[in-house]
Amino acid sequence: MTHLTPLLAVHVTAALSAVVLGPFALWARLGMTQRPKLHRAFGYAWVTMMVLAASTALFLRSTISFQFAGFSPIHLLIPVTFFSIFGAFWYLAKGNVQMHKKTMQNLYFWACIFTGAMTLLPGRLMNHWVFG
DSSP: OOOOOHHHHHHHHHHHHHHHHHHHHHHTTSSSSOOHHHHHHHHHHHHHHHHHHHHHHTTOOOOSSSOBTTBOGGGGHHHHHHHHHHHHHHHHHTTOHHHHHHHHHHHIIIIIIIHHHHTTSTTSHHHHHHHO
């Protein structure tokens, strides 16, 4: 099994931080009490962690059998992450808050929840670390 390299440590830390920060950014805009300063602070922190996780993933290679040149299907979320973040801020700049919200919620689900679950599949490094 692979050892924890500095690159992998940064990637895992950024990804886990994004999983934790995401709900706080989303929560700050829910319900009757709006918390725009908290939403913005947690949102920027979440976006920073997402960009860091996606950037470091460019340099990580998969060892599973279903891969191409070291890239597994999970790597397809790298461009999705960058395009989604760009799109979300573009929507916000155009005043389309609903599409900004939808884009960020979808990105959180697909890039954090779905991808996080996929890393726990048998044969993946995170599966080995978590379940032994």
